Amino acid sequence: RKEVEQDPGPFNVPEGATVAFNCTYSNSASQSFFWYRQDCRKEPKLLMSVYSSGNEDGRFTAQLNRASQYISLLIRDSKLSDSATYLCVVMYSGGGADGLTFGKGTHLIIQP
Amino acid sequence: EPEVTQTPSHQVTQMGQEVILRCVPISNHLYFYWYRQILGQKVEFLVSFYNNEISEKSEIFDDQFSVERPDGSNFTLKIRSTKLEDSAMYFCASSEGGNTYNEQFFGPGTRLTVL
Numbered sequence: 001r002k003e004v005e006q007d008p009g010p011f012n013v014p015e016g017a018t019v020a021f022n023c024t025y026s027n028s029a030s031q032s033f034f035w036y037r038q039d040c041r042k043e044p045k046l047l048m049s050v051y052s053s054g055n056e057d058g059r060f061t062a063q064l065n066r067a068s069q070y071i072s073l074l075i076r077d078s079k080l081s082d083s084a085t086y087l088c089v090v091m092y093s094g095g096g097a098d099g100l101t102f103g104k105g106t107h108l109i110i111q112p
Numbered sequence: 113e114p115e116v117t118q119t120p121s122h123q124v125t126q127m128g129q130e131v132i133l134r135c136v137p138i139s140n141h142l143y144f145y146w147y148r149q150i151l152g153q154k155v156e157f158l159v160s161f162y163n164n165e166i167s168e169k170s171e172i173f174d175d176q177f178s179v180e181r182p183d184g185s186n187f188t189l190k191i192r193s194t195k196l197e198d199s200a201m202y203f204c205a206s207s208e209g210g211n212t213y214n215e216q217f218f219g220p221g222t223r224l225t226v227l
Contacts, residue, residue, distance in 0.1 A: 043219060044203070100147075
């Protein structure tokens, strides 16, 4: 069974703070990992891919722990515009055009 | 910047009616997908489509659903006999390739309301 679990939040943090989200996935055959961002009533948009060695994109850092089947996202110096729902996403590569498996998302609210 | 477009933005229908949701994927993309998101729930994969046939489908994608690429630009999702529980946001997505290195770009969605 393919499941992705996230703390739904909401996380209420002051502007400028650092915030971290975690996610776990159930299927060890998972191949690729992503963080998407979804604004209210909008489509999901790719924030960043997550690599085994960890990767950084500006204020965002993603980490993957395959042994623990755990993915994290760290946001530094948070901005008001970071307020959104952050979706942990996993792809199981079965050889075809694979669909993405989404977590339910973690809701982040940045307060001025 | 190229984008996926979807029409209509909102569709209201009576239970038991057929609906067709339309998508125009990004022009050089070869892989197409449909997802749905019931209000307050997670985004769920329905189906993927490549080379004019279904590549993968989830257990949600039962006999009441079908997909088609009727011409060189459109990709459609048909729901034959809508149920109340089909009310959701339906997202179309497309990607250049089908493997894990190809980003799936999502359209803005069609909100389907079944009364």
